[in-house]
Each structure stands twice: as C-alpha cells, then as structure tokens.
Amino acid sequence: MSKPLLTVSDLHVSFMSRWQHEPNVDVLRGVNLQVRRGERVALVGESGAGKSLLATSIIQLFESSAHILKGRVEFERQELTQLNSKQLRQIRGRRIGMIFQDPMTNLNPSLTIEQQLLQCILSHRNISRKEAHIVALHKLRQVHIPAPETRMQQYPHQLSAGQRQRATIAMALALEPALIIADEPTSALDVTMQAEVMRLLSHLCNNNGVALLIISHDLSLVAHASDRCLIMYAGQIVEQGPTKMLINDAQHPYTQGLIKALPNMSSPGQQLYQIPGQMPQLQELQQQCSFAKRCEHAEDICYRQAPLMAPHGTHQASCHILARPAELDPDTELTL
Amino acid sequence: MMNHVIKLLQRMLTSCLVLLTVAVVSYWVLGLISPQQTLHMDLGQYLGRLLEGDFGRSQFYHEPNLHVILQKLPATFELVLVASILVALLALPLGFYTAIVPQHKLARGVMAFSLLGISVPVFLTGSLMVFLFAVELNWLPAFGRGQVIRLGFWDSGLLSVSGWQHIIMPAVALSLAMLPLFLRLLRAELMQVMNSNPVRFAQAMGIAPWRIWLSYGLRNAILPIITMASLQLGTTMAYTLVAESLFQWPGVGTLFMQAIVRSDGSLVAAYLILVSAMFLLFSALADLAYGLFNPYLSPWLRDQGVASKSGLKAP
Amino acid sequence: MNTSRYHGHYVWRRYRRNQLWLQLKTNKVVLVSSIVLLLLTILALLAPWISPFDPTNLQQQNIMDAELPPFWHGQSDSRFVLGTDGLGRDLLSSILYGLRTSLWVGFWAVAVQFTIGTLLGLSSGYFGGWIDRMVMGMADFQLTFSSLMLAILVLAITQAALGAQDYHTWSPWLLILVLGIADWPQYARTVRASVLAEKHKDYVLAAQVLGYRSRHIMLSHILPNTLSPLLVIASLQVAYVILAEAALSFLGIGMPYANPSLGGLIGSGFEYMLSGLWWIALLPGLALVLLLLSINLIADWLRDALDPKNIGQRP
Numbered sequence: 005m006s007k008p009l010l011t012v013s014d015l016h017v018s019f020m021s022r023w024q025h026e027p028n029v030d031v032l033r034g035v036n037l038q039v040r041r042g043e044r045v046a047l048v049g050e051s052g053a054g055k056s057l058l059a060t061s062i063i064q065l066f067e068s069s070a071h072i073l074k075g076r077v078e079f080e081r082q083e084l085t086q087l088n089s090k091q092l093r094q095i096r097g098r099r100i101g102m103i104f105q106d107p108m109t110n111l112n113p114s115l116t117i118e119q120q121l122l123q124c125i126l127s128h129r130n131i132s133r134k135e136a137h138i139v140a141l142h143k144l145r146q147v148h149i150p151a152p153e154t155r156m157q158q159y160p161h162q163l164s165a166g167q168r169q170r171a172t173i174a175m176a177l178a179l180e181p182a183l184i185i186a187d188e189p190t191s192a193l194d195v196t197m198q199a200e201v202m203r204l205l206s207h208l209c210n211n212n213g214v215a216l217l218i219i220s221h222d223l224s225l226v227a228h229a230s231d232r233c234l235i236m237y238a239g240q241i242v243e244q245g246p247t248k249m250l251i252n253d254a255q256h257p258y259t260q261g262l263i264k265a266l267p268n269m270s271s272p273g274q275q276l277y278q279i280p281g282q283m284p285q286l287q288e289l290q291q292q293c294s295f296a297k298r299c300e301h302a303e304d305i306c307y308r309q310a311p312l313m314a315p316h317g318t319h320q321a322s323c324h325i326l327a328r329p330a331e332l333d334p335d336t337e338l339t340l
Numbered sequence: 341m342m343n344h345v346i347k348l349l350q351r352m353l354t355s356c357l358v359l360l361t362v363a364v365v366s367y368w369v370l371g372l373i374s375p376q377q378t379l380h381m382d383l384g385q386y387l388g389r390l391l392e393g394d395f396g397r398s399q400f401y402h403e404p405n406l407h408v409i410l411q412k413l414p415a416t417f418e419l420v421l422v423a424s425i426l427v428a429l430l431a432l433p434l435g436f437y438t439a440i441v442p443q444h445k446l447a448r449g450v451m452a453f454s455l456l457g458i459s460v461p462v463f464l465t466g467s468l469m470v471f472l473f474a475v476e477l478n479w480l481p482a483f484g485r486g487q488v489i490r491l492g493f494w495d496s497g498l499l500s501v502s503g504w505q506h507i508i509m510p511a512v513a514l515s516l517a518m519l520p521l522f523l524r525l526l527r528a529e530l531m532q533v534m535n536s537n538p539v540r541f542a543q544a545m546g547i548a549p550w551r552i553w554l555s556y557g558l559r560n561a562i563l564p565i566i567t568m569a570s571l572q573l574g575t576t577m578a579y580t581l582v583a584e585s586l587f588q589w590p591g592v593g594t595l596f597m598q599a600i601v602r603s604d605g606s607l608v609a610a611y612l613i614l615v616s617a618m619f620l621l622f623s624a625l626a627d628l629a630y631g632l633f634n635p636y637l638s639p640w641l642r643d644q645g646v647a648s649k650s651g652l653k654a655p
Numbered sequence: 656m657n658t659s660r661y662h663g664h665y666v667w668r669r670y671r672r673n674q675l676w677l678q679l680k681t682n683k684v685v686l687v688s689s690i691v692l693l694l695l696t697i698l699a700l701l702a703p704w705i706s707p708f709d710p711t712n713l714q715q716q717n718i719m720d721a722e723l724p725p726f727w728h729g730q731s732d733s734r735f736v737l738g739t740d741g742l743g744r745d746l747l748s749s750i751l752y753g754l755r756t757s758l759w760v761g762f763w764a765v766a767v768q769f770t771i772g773t774l775l776g777l778s779s780g781y782f783g784g785w786i787d788r789m790v791m792g793m794a795d796f797q798l799t800f801s802s803l804m805l806a807i808l809v810l811a812i813t814q815a816a817l818g819a820q821d822y823h824t825w826s827p828w829l830l831i832l833v834l835g836i837a838d839w840p841q842y843a844r845t846v847r848a849s850v851l852a853e854k855h856k857d858y859v860l861a862a863q864v865l866g867y868r869s870r871h872i873m874l875s876h877i878l879p880n881t882l883s884p885l886l887v888i889a890s891l892q893v894a895y896v897i898l899a900e901a902a903l904s905f906l907g908i909g910m911p912y913a914n915p916s917l918g919g920l921i922g923s924g925f926e927y928m929l930s931g932l933w934w935i936a937l938l939p940g941l942a943l944v945l946l947l948l949s950i951n952l953i954a955d956w957l958r959d960a961l962d963p964k965n966i967g968q969r970p
Contacts, residue, residue, distance in 0.1 A: 063544060065540070065543055065544055092546075093546040093547075093548065094546065095546070096543070096544055096545060096546035097544065097545035097546030097547070098546055101545075102541070102544035102545070104537060104540060104541055104544070106537065109536075109537040109538070110537050110538060110540075110541035111538060111541070112538040112542070112555070112556055112559075112560075113538070113560070114559040114560055115555065115559070123542075123547060123551065123555070124545045124546075124547065127545070127546060127547045127548060127551070128546060172541075175545065176545075358796075369812050369816075372812070372815075372816035373812070373815045373816050455948070455951055455952060455955060456944075456948060458894075458947075458951055459894070459898075459944055459947035459948040459951050460944050460947075461898050461901055461902055461905075461918075461943070461947075462902075463901075463902065463905045463918075463921060463922070463925075464921060464940045464943065464944065467921065467924075467925050467928060467936050467937070467940065468937065468940075470925075470928065470929070471928050471933050471936075471937070474929075475928065475929055475931060476931075482929065570799060571798065571799055572801075573799055573800075573801075574799055574800040574801025574803070574804040574805075575801040575803060575804070577801070577804050578801055578803040578804040578807055578902070579803075581804075581807060581906075582902050582905065582906065585906060586905075586925070596811070597811070597906065599815075600811045600812070600814060600815045600908070601815075603815050605815070608811075608812060608815065612808065619800065623799055
C-alpha cells in the first residue's frame with residue numbers, strides 16, 4: 005500500500021462566536037482522514053456537519069473567524085499548518101486543486117475563460133503565454149467542452165451551466181495537481197447532468213492518477229465515483245471504509261439511517277425514511293456521542309462518553325453499541 | 341438590436357417627459373416669484389419659447405438667462421472636476437487598503453476618520469479652513485476665483501497661479517465632504533467582492549494576492565464606482581452649491597442663491613430647467629458607462645436605472 | 656415553511672435577549688457616544704429651563720454685549736459662559752436652543768419619512784404591477800436626485816415666492832415636510848424587498864389556496880423581519896436630516912434667524928470669523944459635530960450588530 009498523500013490527524017477547528025460572552029463553536033472536533041495517491045475518497049454527511057470547513061481547512065483557506073485549535077494536516081510530507089502564505093500558494097492550485105460548492109459562481113464574471121485559465125497556469129509555471137494557451141486548450145478538450153477555441157474567448161455568462169462547471173474542473177486540473185478537493189461539485193446542476201459530471205470528474209482523476217476527495221451530502225451520487233467513503237456527523241468521522249462494503253454493511257446507526265433514507269427504486273411509492281431530530285448544537289457536545297440524541301439504540305454510556313473509531317464488520321466505525329455483543333438487528337437487506 | 345433601439349427610445353421619452361414636467365413647474369415658479377412675467381404669456385407660449393432655445397431674460401443682469409448661466413458654468417465645472425479628482429485619488433487607494441486589511445489599526449483609523457468626515461458638514465470644514473488658512477495664517481485667499489484666462493467661450497481659472505490658489509480651499513473642502521461617502525461605499529463593495537466565490541476560488545488556485553486585488557477587486561469594483569458616482573450626483577450638486585456659497589465662488593450655485601435673494605424669477609426658472617437637463621444628461625452618461633463596462637449587459641439594456649442595481653446611498 | 660415562521664420569532668427573541676445591551680456595555684466607543692447623545696438630548700429638551708437667556712426674546716438682547724469671548728478668554732463676561740454673537744445673544748443659550756431645533760427637525764422629518772416609505776413599500780410589494788413600477792421608478796429618481804438638493808430648490812423657491820418675512824413663519828414646518836417627503840425611497844425598498852420575499856413563501860400561498868386572507872399573516876411576519884434594517888436606516892437618516900437642516904439654515908433658507916439653529920448660527924458666525932471671532936461659528940459647529948458623530952457612531956454600530964450576515968465578526 006502506498007504512503008498516504010494527505011493525512012489529517014486530530015484536526016480541531018473552531019469558529020469565533022459573534023458575541024464576546026458566548027463560547028466559540030468547535031465545528032471540527034478531532035477529524036482523522038487519509039487519502040492515498042490516486043485514491044478517490046468520498047466524504048458524506050448532512051449539511052452543517054463541517055464538510056466544507058474540512059475542505060478549506062486542508063488548504064488553510066479560512067474565513068476570518070475560523071481558526072485551527074489543534075491537529076495536523078500533512079500533504080506530500082509537508083505540514084500545511086506550519087507553512088507561510090507564500091509556501092501555501094505554491095501548493096494551492098498547483099498540488100491541490102479545489103472545486104467549491106456551486107461551481108457556477110466560481111468564475112470571475114469579468115474575465116474570459118482563457119484569461120482565467122492562463123492566470124492560473126502562469127501563476128505557477130514559468131512558460132510562455134503561447135504554451136499556456138496550448139495547455140489550456142488541451143484541458144478544455146479533456147473536460148469535453150465543445151468548440152473549446154471559441155468558448156475560450158467567451159465570458160462565463162455566455163456559457164451554459166454544465167460548460168461553466170466543466171471549465172472550473174479544467175482549471176482545477178490545469179496544473180496537474182496530486183489531489184483535487186471537490187466540495188459538492190454538482191449541487192447546482194440538474195440530476196442528469198450531476199451524474200455525468202461526477203463520472204467525468206472521477207474518470208479524469210483515475211486516468212491522470214490524481215487523488216480525489218469528493219464532498220457531498222448525497223450518498224448515492226458518490227457511490228460509484230469513489231473507492232472509499234467517510235461518513236461525517238457533527239464535526240467527526242463516524243464511519244469509514246471501502247464504499248461498497250460501507251454501503252452494503254453499514255455499521256453506525258447514522259449511516260444506516262442515511263442509507264434507509266435513500267429513495268428505493270425497487271419499491272416505489274413507499275414513504276421515505278427520515279432520521280428523527282436535527283443535528284445537535286455543537287456547543288452542547290463535550291463528553292458524549294454526538295449522535296446519541298437521535299439514535300434509536302442509545303444507552304447510558306452514549307451520553308457519558310464519546311466513542312472511539314474501531315473496526316466493526318468489514319470496516320471501521322465509532323459507536324458504543326457496536327462494541328457490545330448484543331446485536332443490532334439489520335432488519336432490511338441494504339443494497340444499492 | 342431592436343431591443344436596444346426600443347430601450348433607447350423609452351429612455352429618451354422618459355427624459356423628455358421629466359423635462360416637460362420641469363418646464364411646467366418652472367413656469368409655475370416663474371409665476372410665483374415674478375408674477376408680472378407670466379401675465380402676458382400663457383404656458384403654451386412659454387413652452388414654445390423654450391423649444392426655440394429662448395430661456396427668457398434675467399431681470400437683474402438684463403441679459404439672456406442662457407448666456408448668464410453658461411458664463412458661470414465653467415467655474416462650477418472646474419471646482420467639481422478638481423474635487424472629483426482629489427476624491428478619486430484618495431478614495432481608491434484608501435478603499436483598497438481598508439478593504440484588504442480591515443482589522444489593521446491604521447485601516448480602523450481611516451474608517452474612524454471617515455465617520456468623523458460624514459459628521460462634519462462641508463460648510464463647517466470650509467469655515468475652519470478659511471479661519472486657519474486665510475485669516476490666521478494668511479496663506480490662501482478666502483473668496484472668489486482669482487485670475488481667469490479666457491479660452492474661446494471658456495473662462496478657465498486653472499491656468500493661473502492665482503486661480504489655483506483660489507480653488508484649493510473650496511475644492512479640498514468639497515472633496516473632504518464627498519470622500520467619506522465614496523470611501524465607505526467603495527470599501528463595502530470591495531469587501532463584498534473580496535469575500536465572493538470567484539475570489540475564494542482564485543485564492544484556492546494559488547493566485548497571488550496583488551493579482552487578485554487588481555483583476556478581481558478593481559475590475560469588479562468599476563461598476564459599483566460608476567453606480568456610486570451616479571447615485572451621488574444630486575448630493576454632489578447640493579454640496580457644491582453649499583461650498584460655492586461659502587467661498588463666494590462665482591459658479592451657478594452662487595448665481596442661483598443670488599437670484600433667489602434678488603427675486604429674479606426668470607433666472608430661477610431657467611436654472612431649474614438647465615440643472616434638470618444636466619442631471620438627466622449625466623445620469624444617462626453613467627448608465628451608458630455602466631453598460632459599457634458590464635460584460636453581462638449591453639448599454640441601455642436594463643429594466644431600471646443604475647440606482648436600482650444597488651441599494652447604496654449616502655447616509 | 657417552518658423557517659420563515661421561526662425567523663419572525665427569532666428576531667423578537669433577539670431583541671428580548673438584550674444582546675444589544677450586552678454588546679453596548681462592552682463597546683466603549685458606542686457606550687460613550689450613547690452617553691453623549693443622551694446628554695445632548697436631555698440638554699436640548701430642558702433648554703427653555705436651563706439656558707441662562709431666551710434667545711428668541713428680543714428684550715434680553717443688548718447690542719452692548721455683542722462679540723464677547725468665551726470664559727477662558729481674558730475679556731470674558733461672567734454672564735455669558737460661551738460668549739455672545741454679533742447681536743449680543745448668549746451663545747450657550749443659542750446652542751442649547753439650536754440643539755433642540757436640530758433634534759426636533761430630525762425626529763419629525765424621520766417620522767414622516769418612515770411612515771411614507773413604509774406605506775409606499777408595503778403597497779408596492781403587495782399590489783405589484785403598475786403601482787410597483789411607478790413607485791420604484793420614483794424611488795430611483797429620488798434616490799439619485801438627493802433630498803438635500805430637492806430641499807434646497809423647493810425651500811429657496813418658496814422663500815423667493817413668499818418673501819423672507821412670510822417664509823420664516825412657515826419654514827420650520829416646511830423644512831420637516833420637505834425633508835420628510837424627499838427621503839422615503841430607502842425605507843420603501845427595504846420593506847418592498849421583504850414583502851416580495853415573504854409573498855412567495857409557502858405559507859402565504861397555502862393560505863391563499865385555502866381561501867384565507869394572507870394579509871394579516873404576511874404583515875405579522877414582515878414587520879419583525881424588516882424592523883432591524885428600518886431601524887438602521889432611520890438612525891442614519893436622523894443624522895442626515897440634521898445635517899441637511901444645518902446646511903439649509905446655513906444657506907439662509909432653513910430655520911428663521913430669530914429661531915436659533917446650529918446651521919444658522921454657523922452661517923451668521925462665519926462673517927465674524929473673518930475678523931478673528933472664531934467662537935461664534937465654531938462653538939455651534941462643535942455641538943453639531945458632537946451630535947452628528949454620536950448618532951453616526953451608534954447607527955454604524957447598530958448596522959453591524961443587527962446585520963445577520965456579520966455573524967462571526969465581532970462588531
């Protein structure tokens with residue numbers, strides 16, 4: 005097994021509260037994560053779980069009110085939390101490509117596609133504009149943008165949603181990074197386009213040997229586009245494992261709930277399952293399982309002690325109940 | 341293309357309607373101030389004469405009103421020009437600076453100073469400057485425009501030393517009154533741009549900060565700057581009038597206030613029409629510039645005026 | 656559906672929880688400004704009882720007392736703590752009465768603005784169609800033309816028409832009316848935006864489908880939602896109206912001379928400044944700046960504190 009490309013260990017990130025008398029909010033509470041070279045990893049969780057913050061924490065691009073409490077982010081044998089802004093710039097874009105939520109609005113409306121692509125390429129590589137132009141054109145072809153020569157001369161608003169999306173992916177790929185972080189890359193697209201773009205992204209990374217960290221709230225969308233899957237809840241990873249095994253053999257009650265909540269084509273007309281309750285206020289969670297309040301199986305210990313990640317079944321999960329011999333009854337066959 | 345023509349025609353029609361309304365109001369004003377003037381002239385005749393370019397004769401100057409106003413126009417124009425250049429030279433760098441490092445002590449100082457600037461009216465700054473530099477130190481002249489050099493139809497005060505000595509204080513006072521408004525709006529706009537998705541994406545792509553400021557900040561701030569300029573048109577006119585009357589600057593603002601005191605109804609009516617026409621012209625120019633700089637929209641192709649694009653306004 | 660309902664309550668809860676008060680206690684600058692504003696308001700309200708002289712009473716004026724300097728000056732008169740103006744009126748009393756005038760005009764003009772703006776915004780958003788287009792078109796125009804410029808034109812022309820004597824019996828009311836009517840668009844836009852946002856929410860549609868009258872439900876949601884932005888606009892407008900009143904009085908078309916106002920005092924003091932008697936203009940100027948600065952600081956802080964977008968940044 006190859007050495008991990010990216011290792012996040014025990015990462016705590018906190019938001020400064022708005023009023024001085026209110027405590028700060030710890031949004032990430034000890035996240036551990038590894039991505040190997042060329043691996044496609046999915047990070048799944050409901051909104052507010054801290055997925056996007058994790059993505060921006062990896063490249064150290066915070067809002068002014070967020071800061072790292074403790075933890076390490078190691079990428080290609082460099083500790084990213086220790087780098088200065090100039091060193092970070094060498095990594096951003098060049099070694100780690102980023103696609104943000106709602107990629108349609110990532111492009112600068114007042115520059116043409118070519119100008120933006122060249123800006124990215126020339127910021128990192130010492131080549132002529134002509135050569136950069138050829139690279140840019142090549143990248144646009146790779147993402148299947150029709151008539152790339154004409155599209156290049158156009159402004160973002162002249163492109164369709166799908167094309168803008170592809171142009172963003174081309175920019176993220178432009179410098180052949182080792183890792184691409186895609187934060188809800190398809191959230192603004194319609195359903196047919198979502199699957200297509202996801203497939204494109206996944207194939208491009210696979211073919212170029214680029215590792216992909218894909219962040220989504222939709223388990224079914226990333227199921228086919230990832231090798232490994234992490235489930236995130238309230239600022240912590242609660243279950244992780246190879247995507248197929250995780251879906252077929254979900255251990256954590258939260259993951260089971262997520263899978264149950266997926267629409268099932270084999271029995272249409274059935275009412276969808278809903279995980280009861282809402283995500284807890286993050287200030288409330290100190291010494292307990294963050295899912296305890298919504299968990300059907302919660303016991304005393306769940307409210308007293310935070311569970312640790314441990315192997316269960318075919319992969320790993322953090323849950324007190326699983327550690328017991330008493331079985332959860334997996335009442336339905338979970339298949340996708 | 342058809343669309344453009346229709347928008348253009350619509351705009352011209354609205355402008356004409358506004359001008360017609362102003363003309364009717366000015367006839368009414370004329371009747372209020374100088375009733376004897378409207379005694380032998382009904383509204384139709386009045387409008388007819390306006391169409392022929394006859395704005396009547398001033399009762400005080402015994403000259404055609406148009407002539408009187410055009411004579412005073414260069415003074416006002418030059419004052420506004422110099423003040424605007426000062427505002428632009430100061431507001432742009434300061435706006436960028438305070439938007440980029442909003443938490444820095446100096447940036448906070450600049451913003452605190454701008455809040456003070458909003459709270460000190462132009463006539464107070466002007467009075468203070470007159471007291472300091474004209475009365476106490478005797479460095480600069482307190483009143484008037486100094487030596488004027490005639491260039492064809494244009495009287496310029498910017499070609500002589502005495503002209504510059506005279507314009508410094510009114511221009512600085514006017515720009516100090518306008519600067520905080522522009523600075524605060526520019527800063528707010530830049531901060532919004534700097535927190536926008538494209539900028540975040542550019543940062544994530546490892547593009548250098550100065551490049552982001554230039555190609556994202558400046559480029560995307562041009563539109564708001566035009567918007568602000570057009571929104572502040574009326575306020576600038578009002579402040580200019582106050583500054584002119586404080587420094588006895590021989591421009592159209594002073595002319596208007598004198599006409600009021602002298603009950604020169606004919607001149608007041610002509611002033612109303614000409615000021616409205618100028619106002620419409622400038623806001624049309626701002627709209628055109630907005631369209632030219634906006635890659636999303638072609639000129640004139642907008643539902644509403646520039647003002648609707650942003651809820652910004654001077655406090 | 657749920658979120659909108661929660662939001663309404665949330666706003667009330669936020670007021671109730673008194674976070675503003677807690678913040679006020681920790682923010683030194685705003686705390687000091689609040690105290691200054693409170694002090695100035697109390698002084699203004701009590702002016703008729705605490706000021707040593709009645710500036711409106713001609714009997715108490717003596718030309719022999721004219722141009723006396725303030726107390727720290729050697730030739731001061733103990734009866735006149737801050738000196739006297741060119742007509743022998745006590746400057747302290749004039750300033751206190753002037754503060755009263757400023758706050759009085761500020762309060763009532765903003766009350767008029769608030770009412771007109773809210774009503775127009777509500778009807779514009781609620782009825783839509785041509786009413787909406789007309790109101791918003793007017794708002795655009797008014798916003799660009801600026802209330803100060805409009806007030807200058809209207810008041811100056813009225814003065815020329817009525818003659819200075821008659822004009823000044825009406826001018827305080829006219830001032831409030833013009834400044835009140837001229838500056839409604841910001842309120843109207845804010846209210847309209849939140850009406851439109853609310854109009855398309857599910858619960859309103861549901862109520863309409865079920866045949867209920869949606870108006871009451873809508874109003875009960877819109878009001879709490881717009882209260883914060885309206886409060887911010889109104890507080891900024893108080894400062895702007897006071898500034899405008901001062902500018903108008905400075906130009907001699909605002910408050911009558913017999914009725915002291917800060918702008919008028921500065922205007923009449925300016926002549927004396929040229930002979931070195933700076934206090935006649937600058938002491939009222941100082942009072943005006945103190946008043947405006949404290950209001951602006953509070954309004955600025957309110958805007959940051961009540962803006963939901965600012966979460967995470969300590970104002």
